[in-house]
Amino acid sequence: MIILSVKTCSGLDDLNLLSSVCCYWSARVFIATMPGLLLGDVFPNFEAETTNGKIKFHDFLGDSWGILFSHPCDYTPVCTTELGRAAKLSDEFSRRNVKMIALSIDSLEDHRGWTKDILAYNNEESGCAFPFPIIADHQRELAVALGMLDPDEKDKDGMPLTARCVFVIGQDKKLKLSLLYPATTGRNFDEILRVVDSLQLTAKNRVATPADWQPGERVMVPPNIPEEEAAAMFPAGVYTKELPSERKYLRYTPQP
Numbered sequence: 001m002i003i004l005s006v007k008t009c010s011g012l013d014d015l016n017l018l019s020s021v022c023c024y025w026s027a028r029v030f031i032a033t034m035p036g037l038l039l040g041d042v043f044p045n046f047e048a049e050t051t052n053g054k055i056k057f058h059d060f061l062g063d064s065w066g067i068l069f070s071h072p073c074d075y076t077p078v079c080t081t082e083l084g085r086a087a088k089l090s091d092e093f094s095r096r097n098v099k100m101i102a103l104s105i106d107s108l109e110d111h112r113g114w115t116k117d118i119l120a121y122n123n124e125e126s127g128c129a130f131p132f133p134i135i136a137d138h139q140r141e142l143a144v145a146l147g148m149l150d151p152d153e154k155d156k157d158g159m160p161l162t163a164r165c166v167f168v169i170g171q172d173k174k175l176k177l178s179l180l181y182p183a184t185t186g187r188n189f190d191e192i193l194r195v196v197d198s199l200q201l202t203a204k205n206r207v208a209t210p211a212d213w214q215p216g217e218r219v220m221v222p223p224n225i226p227e228e229e230a231a232a233m234f235p236a237g238v239y240t241k242e243l244p245s246e247r248k249y250l251r252y253t254p255q256p
Contacts, residue, residue, distance in 0.1 A: 164183065
């Protein structure tokens with residue numbers, strides 16, 4: 001149990017300090033004791049303020065897939081390159097029926113100002129609209145609830161920043177994939193796009209995708225499908241790789 005002893009607040013500064021202290025310890029307790037979201041869990045239907053207005057997450061997604069990703073801080077170099085690349089690929093995600101939404105602990109005012117820098121980084125015209133909303137989680141409430149905080153990365157006031165999290169949510173509102181990167185390593189959004197292709201393909205077909213798979217390449221037949229069933233299920237044919245063990249578990253078929 002953690003007990004905080006605080007004196008009576010005498011003004012707004014004290015209230016802000018108390019809020020920051022409580023948020024900090026809430027984050028430490030959550031990180032230390034909670035396992036976080038697991039694959040297959042229904043993603044929380046949170047409400048949040050964004051650069052496109054207030055949203056309720058499940059309503060925002062509708063019948064689409066979703067990608068929620070956090071970044072440590074606005075007006076920082078790695079984050080600018082990440083959101084710049086995400087913006088460049090936003091049409092590709094849209095073609096796959098994926099809605100994107102970002103999050104950090106900065107204010108809406110900061111988000112809106114920073115998106116102009118991101119568009120300039122992408123050499124886009126200044127009047128262009130940013131292609132996806134950014135959540136303002138200034139009180140860190142959502143970051144704590146979703147386990148997004150990095151206890152080792154702190155702002156100028158010593159408060160933990162959000163890590164580089166990625167959540168991919170399916171049309172059934174369940175978590176399909178989660179990634180967690182440190183502040184020093186930028187994410188590869190082309191890889192996230194590839195992962196979405198794999199998740200959507202394998203959601204509709206009883207196949208798996210091998211290492212470094214790209215759309216259009218052959219896929220793998222899971223070992224739990226008997227040979228006769230696999231032959232009927234995949235009329236394009238099933239190829240089995242011969243191995244020293246003589247076990248027939250490396251089976252390939254053209255992408256359905």
